[in-house]
Amino acid sequence: MVETEMPGSLDEAALRQQVAACTLLLNDLEIMGYSGHVSARLPGRDAFLIQSFDQSRAELTAADLLVCDFDGRVVAGNDRPPAEVYLHCEILRARPDVQAVAHFHDDLTTVFTMVEGLTLLPIKNHAVRWADGIPTHPDPSHVASPALGRALAATLGSCHALLIRAHGQVVTAGSVPALLVDSVHFVENARALYQAAALGRVIPLSAAEMEAFQREFKRDKHVAKLWKYYVGRGRARGLLPKEWSALL
Numbered sequence: 001m002v003e004t005e006m007p008g009s010l011d012e013a014a015l016r017q018q019v020a021a022c023t024l025l026l027n028d029l030e031i032m033g034y035s036g037h038v039s040a041r042l043p044g045r046d047a048f049l050i051q052s053f054d055q056s057r058a059e060l061t062a063a064d065l066l067v068c069d070f071d072g073r074v075v076a077g078n079d080r081p082p083a084e085v086y087l088h089c090e091i092l093r094a095r096p097d098v099q100a101v102a103h104f105h106d107d108l109t110t111v112f113t114m115v116e117g118l119t120l121l122p123i124k125n126h127a128v129r130w131a132d133g134i135p136t137h138p139d140p141s142h143v144a145s146p147a148l149g150r151a152l153a154a155t156l157g158s159c160h161a162l163l164i165r166a167h168g169q170v171v172t173a174g175s176v177p178a179l180l181v182d183s184v185h186f187v188e189n190a191r192a193l194y195q196a197a198a199l200g201r202v203i204p205l206s207a208a209e210m211e212a213f214q215r216e217f218k219r220d221k222h223v224a225k226l227w228k229y230y231v232g233r234g235r236a237r238g239l240l241p242k243e244w245s246a247l248l
């Protein structure tokens, strides 16, 4: 499915602000933590923005971001990329519809890869984003080579998220704002399923219920509303510089 969320006219400066803001906000929400990364495809180029290996997720600036090509080489910037840069390279190479990728290591969500026969199901309404399934990549390794990146992209297939066994998560979207919103909902859904399962037999959303919700759902409006909320929250808390005027 080709996504049309990315306005397409965003220049590199605006995308830099979005990627840095998304990282800072995911960190503040305790989804990102001390490792993990957000990337965004640069329009019209086989290249993307990503933070460096060492830069703190709590202090990232727009100027800190590197430009990397799909082979993981740094083409602009003076630092080394994250060891798992190949996760981003190979998903962006394989999936032209994907404009932004998040990789993080949320402990509670990772629990769903650790129990035999257990599957992360869409249980909350906004989790219908993953009605096509949430595959689990069987190899827990850090995605630190092109071959490991290609294997992970193959597991993802045409889905919008995956779990890496005993390791973490990947979420993909058609824009950075949508990536933030999807990442929040992805973790919310896992937490809801964990809590519901502790109380009794889980009732997942049926295929018909997911279809009905998707039919009525205005994804673009929802993404815009939540992006505005989280950017506003970030500004109020002093996380996001006021001069990042391209965010809203």
Ligand SMILES: [Zn+2]
Pocket (backbone or CB within 6 Å): 084, 103, 104, 105, 142, 143, 167, 168
């Ligand atoms: Zn990882």
